[in-house]
Every structure is written in C-alpha cells, then in structure tokens.
Amino acid sequence: MPALGQRSAARSHRRRRSPLRALLSAGVVSALIGGALVVGQTASAAEPDLARTGTTTASASQNDKDGNFPASNATDGNPATRWASGNGPDSDTTFTASLTSDLGQVGTLTGVSISWEAAYAVAYDVQVAQANPDDEASWSTAASETAGVGGTEQVTFATPTDARYVRLAMLKRAAATWDAPTLHYYGYSVFSFEVHGTVAVPTAGFDQTAVSVGAGADASVAVSLNSAAATDQTVHVTSADGTAVAGTDYTAVDQTVTIPAGQTSASFTVPTVSHGALAPQRTFTLKLADPSAGITVGSRDSAVVSIHPTGTLPNNGATTVIQNFEGGVPADYSTWASADSLKPVLTTTIDDTIVGAPADNHVLVATVTGTPTASDWFGFTNDTSPKDWSASDGFSFWFLGTGTGKTLEYELKSGGQIFDQNVVDDSTGWRQLTVLFDDLRLKGNHSDPARFVPSASAGFAVTLTGLGSGTYSFDDFATFERATTLEDFQGTVPIGSSTNPVGFFTWGSADNLATMDVTDQARGDVPDNKVLSGTYQIPSGGAYAGFSDNLSSSQDWSSYRGVRFWWYASQASNPASPTAGDDIKVEIKDGGPDGEHSELWAATFKDNWGSSSSRWKLVELPFSAFALGAYQPGDSATKNGTLDLTSAWGFAITFAPGKPTSTGWAVDDAQIYGTPAQAANLTVSSSKDVYIVNPGETASVGLTLTTSNGDALTSPVTVKYSPAAAPPPSALTSKTSPVR
Incomplete structure (x- = not known):
C-alpha cells in the first residue's frame, strides 16, 4: 500500500443610441416581493454519489496561468470542470498524486466512478478508511x-466496504x-470522482454550490440527498445579500424545501x-439549516x-463606412480559392431590406457555385496600404443570414499579421x-499575446469556406466608435433632489446656488434637441454647488475608456486664449x-468654446485622467483607492465659484466611450544570436x-535572464564559450 505523505509535489508548467438607464419599475418591485418560489422534484438514482455532499481535497492542485483546477471540481457534479494535479517531470519517472x-459519515460503499481528462492514470489504487485519515495505517486498498485506459472507468469493490474516507x-x-x-508525460486530471453506496443517515446539500443565472430569469436551485430516505424529509433554506440586494435584485428566500420519500432531490x-446590459454581476448566498x-x-x-x-447594449458611436x-464592386477587391471552380464571383444588387437602408441601396453578393471538399478554401479580400483606424474602436459589416448553422469567418490585417473572428449563421435576415x-x-x-494595431490596419478578408457553396450578401464594411449613452435628455429624464x-x-x-431643468436648445444639426441646463452663482470663500447624476442601480463601466458629454461654454464670445476659462x-x-456614499474620483476640464464658431464643446475624459478626490463620503470599505469601475453610480459636476453674475450652463449626451487603452506588446531579443568570448572574459x-505600437517606453522594463544549454560542439571551436 503506497504511503502518500512523502510524495513529491506536482510541478506546474505550461501544458502543451437610447440612454441606458435601468430604473426599477413598480411592476418589477411587485414581482420581487410577491413572486412565488416554485418547488419541483427529480427522481433518485439507484446508486447515489455520496461524494457530492462531502468534502474533497487533493495532494496538489494546479493554479497557474493555464487556469485554476481545485479538487472540488471533481465532485461538483459539473462534467465540464476538472481537477488537475499540475505537471510532473516530462519523463517516465515516478510521479504520484x-x-x-470525506463523505462526512461512515457509509457502506460499493465502488467508485472516475471520469478522466486526457491526463489519466494507468495505475491507481482506490483506498478507504473509517477514521484518522492522517494516519497511513488507517487506510486499506479496496481496489x-x-x-x-482513461475515459470513464467504473470500479466495483469485491465486497461492500464500510468507510468515511475514500x-x-x-x-x-x-x-x-x-x-x-x-513520448511526453504531464500530470493527472479528473472531471469527476464519484463514490457509490449508501449511508444510514442521508446527508442534504446543494446540488451546485455555484449557480449562474441571467438577470431577469429565475435561478433554479436543487437540494439533494446522498441517499434516499423512507419518509418525506425537509430542510430550511434562506438567502443572504452579497452584492445583490433582496427586493431589488432578487426575491428573498426563507422557506422549507421538502424531498419526498424515495427521492433524492427537490428544486426551487x-x-x-x-x-440592463451595463449592470455589474451581482451575487447572493443561499444557506441550508434545520x-x-x-x-x-x-x-x-x-x-x-x-x-x-x-439586455442589449446599444452603440451610439459614430460609424465610418469603408x-x-x-458604385459597384470596388476595384481593390479580389477573390481566392484552392480551386478556380470555387472562386467566388462578386457582384452587386439592390436590397433595401436592411434596417434604415434607402430604397435603392446596393449590397455586395458573393456567389460560390462549385462543390467544395473538406480540404478546400475560398473567400474574398480587400487588401490596402496601411490605414490608421485608431480613431475607431471596432469593425462591422452587415451579413444576410440564412440560418444554416454554418460558420462565417472574417479576418483583419495589421502589421503583417492576421486576426480572425468566427460567427455562426444561426438566424435569417440581415444582421450587423x-x-x-x-x-x-x-x-x-x-x-498568442499579439494584438491588432488599429493604426497599422491593412485591410480585411471574408472566408466563406465554412458556409460552403451558395450565394451570400454583405453591405457597409465599416469601422465604428464605441459609445453608450447614459442620458440624452430627449425622453423622460429622472429628476431627483438632495x-x-x-x-x-x-x-x-x-440653497439656490444652482438651478437645473430640461430645456430646448439647439446643438449643431441635432433637430428638436433637449439639454440639461440651468444657472449658477456661487460666492467666493468656500461656497460650492453643482449637480449629480446618481444611478438607481450601479453599472459596470470597466470595459470603457472614459466618460464624455457636450458642454455649453459660459462665455458669450470665444476667448482669445485656448487656455482661458474656469476649471x-x-x-x-x-x-x-x-x-x-461612493468613492469619488476627480478630473477637470476647461470651460471654453469647442471651436471658433461654437460654444458647444465635446468634453472627453479618459478614466486614466481621474485621481482620488480629497472629499470622500464613503466608509472605509468603500475607499479602496482603486478606480474599479465595476460598480459605477454616476457622476457629478462642480461649478466654478466667484462669478459676479448668474452664469448659464448646459450639458447634452452624457456617454461612456471607447475601450481601455491597450498596453503595447513588448518583444525582447538579443542583438546577436551568439556572443563568442575567450575563457575568463566577460561577455557584454x-x-x-x-x-507593438512603436512608442518608446514610459517606464523601465526589467528582463530576467539565465544560462541556456550550449550549442553542439561542432558549432564552436574548442576555445570559445557561448553566452546567450
């Protein structure tokens, strides 16, 4: 019987435009308070898995850049999760795990089931103990x-065995x-480890300890017994708030769940x-008792x-059609294929069924008439000289789906590299x-860490291989600016108070240092425009005033670059100096x-004209420009000193004091925009492949x-180095030593 206490630990290494404001309606509140909790039952298995209600540990578990694979994954009932030991030596040497x-009580066990990942054990023991698992003498081998051979292996004990630990x-x-x-050797990995048998007193537990649900849907939760009981059994379940709040985000739970006689599960x-789509992920906890x-x-x-x-996250940013x-098929379009018979034929035709398209709208049609084999490939390309797309955040086009379930692939080119995206044709009609x-x-x-560099775009391609032969329609290949409107003041605007x-x-x-209302005010060519506007006059000497937009529910802004809005300058004429104006x-x-009661982060902008002809100015403030404010109304738990943006509650603007007369102000179209600034990819290489020095000398x-973006470093970079294996002797003279 092998002793596990002294086994070597596993080494881990790499294995080969409408405002989006979510307000809780009275109807939703009513549904939360009065919504019923529905209970259902599922049938019991003849041989229950006793490990599901126990505790699982491992001699080692992988947790590194490739992922976290804890022991609990092997007994969570989810066939997609797994435990992994981490890799051992890549050689045929002894490596154990x-x-x-721990079943929680002694049961009569009949065997185990093991579902292996590709890294399986060709030799293993199933060992059992009734008590004292830390004492190797307590263990005996049951099988x-x-x-x-891997896969799923059923192990049946020669005779039923009483044990608590397996x-x-x-x-x-x-x-x-x-x-x-x-041959190569890794570690061990198990999708599921089931223990079969019966216990004298059945144990209850949640079927899944981590439940995921889309907001607005009902979370389905199951309570299971590890062995059926002869009579009806009950257990009480309650909920406790986490980041989710009962009555706002979910219906509070305080009820008794009944598992009928002979059954092993009941659900509620x-x-x-x-x-809305900008809401952060929220959690709450369910607890069993009594x-x-x-x-x-x-x-x-x-x-x-x-x-x-x-929910749908609308994009209100500008689009630039390429x-x-x-005017027909552009001259710089080309087609390609593994065989001439599969080369797409490109034409244009009129199609006005795209949302918002004019009556005489033209679209691109790609027709593939040949019969492709599994090894064939075909599509079309628009290669260009390097273009700067850095003013945009993404790429888009319209595609006429036919609902085939097949795959369309498209590729963008940058810096001599190709970056791809796949889309399943799972709907009919035009889709962007x-x-x-x-x-x-x-x-x-x-x-690979390489990323698309918009400033060096070199065109795109559409691969039709996955769709097969047929006729496919496209329109409006474009770049777009990412922006989501928080409020445009065109509809019902939520007005609060102090x-x-x-x-x-x-x-x-x-009181009355600042006023505010929703008013009609022109802004460029925006028709029938409404804005948020008012006046302010704030004495000097410490007085202050401004306005806030407090959201009713926090939002996740972490995937955006910053916040922006249109500001109406206070000056009646354009200041001569571009730096004029209050901060x-x-x-x-x-x-x-x-x-x-949130953490406040502050930045400033100049109150001046946007151009020589307009008092309207687009203020764009990247989140990186904000610094922790001096005044903080939140508690110590709120003040973590990090602009997380995963739970943003809105914004505030503070007006400038000391104006001699009442000053007008206006804002319009408050948005979050862009994507976070992408860190440049860094590549380090030696100036030469080999440096040759005489023995005793120092190599420099x-x-x-x-x-990747060609910019100089803004901060130092430290490079670690170590000796590598020497080249074969035939590559060097006897008096040289390589330093890499």
Missing part, C-alpha cells in the same frame, strides 16, 4: 488498477503520443431582476448565486456583425452602496526591445 473524499491514489501516468515516437426557483430528524446537512450547505447582466457598394479591436486574436493561435438623491439633482453649500471639476462615483550582451 491523490484525491480524497487496484494496473492497466487503466482516496484515489494515482501511481503511474499515461504517456501522451502526440509527438510519437517521442428564485426570481431575479435585470438592470434538517428534519431523518437527515443531516453536509458540507455543501451554502451556494453562491451569480446574477449576470442581460465601402457601401453604391461587430467586433472590438481589443477582442481580435491572432489567427491560428488565440493565446432629499431623494436618485437621478439628476443640484446641491450646494446653501470645472467632474467626479466619477465608484463603488459603495449608492451614489451618495546587447538587448533590443520592440513595442
């Missing part, structure tokens, strides 16, 4: 395997043959509320429910396909329970650092 399940002792790794005849549902006399509650007595944001096909530049990955190797600080409201060190403070409200090695 173990998974141990052994010396020729495991250990899978993995003794020998399977060899990977992908590089045959050279928890209604949730959607606060089991009936015939059962106990095991270690899986709590479950965390994660509410993910749902080709609209009104969009991708943010930040989301593009290197074709053929999405894990006593009801939700929506837009003014505030100050005294106006803007604050972002980040984190905390609400907009009045030159290093070259290249940035």
Whole structure:
C-alpha cells in the first residue's frame, strides 16, 4: 500500500443610441416581493454519489496561468470542470498524486466512478478508511488498477466496504503520443470522482454550490440527498445579500424545501431582476439549516448565486463606412480559392431590406457555385496600404443570414499579421456583425499575446469556406466608435433632489446656488434637441454647488475608456486664449452602496468654446485622467483607492465659484466611450544570436526591445535572464564559450 505523505509535489508548467438607464419599475418591485418560489422534484438514482455532499481535497492542485483546477471540481457534479494535479517531470519517472473524499459519515460503499481528462492514470489504487485519515495505517486498498485506459472507468469493490474516507491514489501516468515516437508525460486530471453506496443517515446539500443565472430569469436551485430516505424529509433554506440586494435584485428566500420519500432531490426557483446590459454581476448566498430528524446537512450547505447582466447594449458611436457598394464592386477587391471552380464571383444588387437602408441601396453578393471538399478554401479580400483606424474602436459589416448553422469567418490585417473572428449563421435576415479591436486574436493561435494595431490596419478578408457553396450578401464594411449613452435628455429624464438623491439633482453649500431643468436648445444639426441646463452663482470663500447624476442601480463601466458629454461654454464670445476659462471639476462615483456614499474620483476640464464658431464643446475624459478626490463620503470599505469601475453610480459636476453674475450652463449626451487603452506588446531579443568570448572574459550582451505600437517606453522594463544549454560542439571551436 503506497504511503502518500512523502510524495513529491506536482510541478506546474505550461501544458502543451437610447440612454441606458435601468430604473426599477413598480411592476418589477411587485414581482420581487410577491413572486412565488416554485418547488419541483427529480427522481433518485439507484446508486447515489455520496461524494457530492462531502468534502474533497487533493495532494496538489494546479493554479497557474493555464487556469485554476481545485479538487472540488471533481465532485461538483459539473462534467465540464476538472481537477488537475499540475505537471510532473516530462519523463517516465515516478510521479504520484491523490484525491480524497470525506463523505462526512461512515457509509457502506460499493465502488467508485472516475471520469478522466486526457491526463489519466494507468495505475491507481482506490483506498478507504473509517477514521484518522492522517494516519497511513488507517487506510486499506479496496481496489487496484494496473492497466487503466482513461475515459470513464467504473470500479466495483469485491465486497461492500464500510468507510468515511475514500482516496484515489494515482501511481503511474499515461504517456501522451502526440509527438510519437517521442513520448511526453504531464500530470493527472479528473472531471469527476464519484463514490457509490449508501449511508444510514442521508446527508442534504446543494446540488451546485455555484449557480449562474441571467438577470431577469429565475435561478433554479436543487437540494439533494446522498441517499434516499423512507419518509418525506425537509430542510430550511434562506438567502443572504452579497452584492445583490433582496427586493431589488432578487426575491428573498426563507422557506422549507421538502424531498419526498424515495427521492433524492427537490428544486426551487428564485426570481431575479435585470438592470440592463451595463449592470455589474451581482451575487447572493443561499444557506441550508434545520434538517428534519431523518437527515443531516453536509458540507455543501451554502451556494453562491451569480446574477449576470442581460439586455442589449446599444452603440451610439459614430460609424465610418469603408465601402457601401453604391458604385459597384470596388476595384481593390479580389477573390481566392484552392480551386478556380470555387472562386467566388462578386457582384452587386439592390436590397433595401436592411434596417434604415434607402430604397435603392446596393449590397455586395458573393456567389460560390462549385462543390467544395473538406480540404478546400475560398473567400474574398480587400487588401490596402496601411490605414490608421485608431480613431475607431471596432469593425462591422452587415451579413444576410440564412440560418444554416454554418460558420462565417472574417479576418483583419495589421502589421503583417492576421486576426480572425468566427460567427455562426444561426438566424435569417440581415444582421450587423461587430467586433472590438481589443477582442481580435491572432489567427491560428488565440493565446498568442499579439494584438491588432488599429493604426497599422491593412485591410480585411471574408472566408466563406465554412458556409460552403451558395450565394451570400454583405453591405457597409465599416469601422465604428464605441459609445453608450447614459442620458440624452430627449425622453423622460429622472429628476431627483438632495432629499431623494436618485437621478439628476443640484446641491450646494446653501440653497439656490444652482438651478437645473430640461430645456430646448439647439446643438449643431441635432433637430428638436433637449439639454440639461440651468444657472449658477456661487460666492467666493468656500461656497460650492453643482449637480449629480446618481444611478438607481450601479453599472459596470470597466470595459470603457472614459466618460464624455457636450458642454455649453459660459462665455458669450470665444476667448482669445485656448487656455482661458474656469476649471470645472467632474467626479466619477465608484463603488459603495449608492451614489451618495461612493468613492469619488476627480478630473477637470476647461470651460471654453469647442471651436471658433461654437460654444458647444465635446468634453472627453479618459478614466486614466481621474485621481482620488480629497472629499470622500464613503466608509472605509468603500475607499479602496482603486478606480474599479465595476460598480459605477454616476457622476457629478462642480461649478466654478466667484462669478459676479448668474452664469448659464448646459450639458447634452452624457456617454461612456471607447475601450481601455491597450498596453503595447513588448518583444525582447538579443542583438546577436551568439556572443563568442575567450575563457575568463566577460561577455557584454546587447538587448533590443520592440513595442507593438512603436512608442518608446514610459517606464523601465526589467528582463530576467539565465544560462541556456550550449550549442553542439561542432558549432564552436574548442576555445570559445557561448553566452546567450
């Protein structure tokens, strides 16, 4: 019987335009307060998995850049998650690992089921103990395997065995043959480890300790017994707020769940509320207690429910059309294929069924008439000289879907590299396909750190291979600016007050220092435009006033670059100096329970004209320009000193004091915009491949650092180095030593 206490730890290394403001309606509140919790039942299995309500540990678990694979993944009931030991030596040497399940009580066990990932054990023991698991003498071997084949293996004990602890002792790794005849060795990985048998007193637990639900849907939660009971059994379940709040984000739970006699599971549902696509993910916890006399509650007595944001996120940013096909097929378009018979034929035709298209709208048609084989490829390309797309955030085009379920691939080119995106043709009719530049990955190797560089764009291609032969229509290849409108003041604008600080409201060190209303005011060529406007006059000497926009529910702004809005300058004529004008403070409200108790981050802009002919000025403030404010209304937990933006509560603007007369102000179209600034990819290389020095001399090695955007470094970079294996002797003379 192998002793596991002294086994070597696993080494881990790489394995080969409408405002989006979510207000809670009275109807939704009513649904939350009065919504019923629905309970249902599922049938019991003849041989239950006792490990589901126990606790699982491992001798080692992988947690590195490739992912986190804890022991609990092997007994969570999810076939897609797995435990991994981490890699051992890449050679046929002894490397062991173990998974141990504590069932919580002694049961009569009949066997185990193991579902292996590709890294499986060809030799392993199933060991059991009734008590004292830290004492190796307590363990005995219930089954052994010396020729495991991976996949799902059912292990039946020769005779039923009474035990509380079950250990899978993995003794020998399977060899990977992908590089045959050279064999490679990794570690061990298990999708599921089930323990079968019965217990005298069934144990209750949540079927899943992590439940995910889209906001607005009902979360379905199951409570299971690890063995059926002869009579009805009950357990009480309650909820506790996390970042989700009962009555606002979900219906509070306080009820008894009944598992009928002979059954092993009962389920209930928890209604949730959607606060829009910008809402952050929120969580709450469910807890089991007060089991009936015939059962106990095991270690899986709590479950965390994660509410993910749902809804459509409109894009209100500007679009720049590259080709609209009104003049026919552009001359710089070309087609390609593995065989001439598959080369697409490009034409244009009139199609006005795209949303917003004029009656004589032209679209591009690509026709493939040949019959492709599995190895064929074909599509069309628009190669260009380098273009600067850095003023945009993404790429888009219209595609006429036919609902085939097949795959359309398109590629963008930059800096001599190709970045691709795949889309399933799963709907009929015209649809606009969009991708943010930040989301593009290197074709053929999405894990590569290389990123698309918009300032060096060199065109795009559409691969039709996945769609097969047929006729396909496209229109308006374009770049777009990402922007989401928080408020454009065209519809119903939420107006709050200092006593009801939700929506837009003014505030100050005294009453009536600032006024605010929604008014009609022209801005450029925007027809029938409405803005938020008012006046302010604030005495010097410490007085202050401004306005806030407090959201009713926090939003996740972390995927945007900054905040922007249109500002109407206070000067009646354009100042001669571009630096003239007061500094106006803007604050972002980040984190905390609400907009009045959040962490405040501040930046400023100049109150001056936007151009020589317009008092309207587009103010764009990247989040990187904001610094922690001196005044902080939140508690110590709120003030974490980091502009997280995952729970933003709105913004505030503070007017300039000391104006001799009442001064007018106006803002329009408050938006969040862009994507976070992308860090440049860095490549470090030596100036030479080999440096030759005489024995005893010191080699001076030159290093070259290249940035993907061509910019110089703004801060120092430290490069670690170590000796590498020497080249073969035939490559060097006897008096030289390589230094790399």
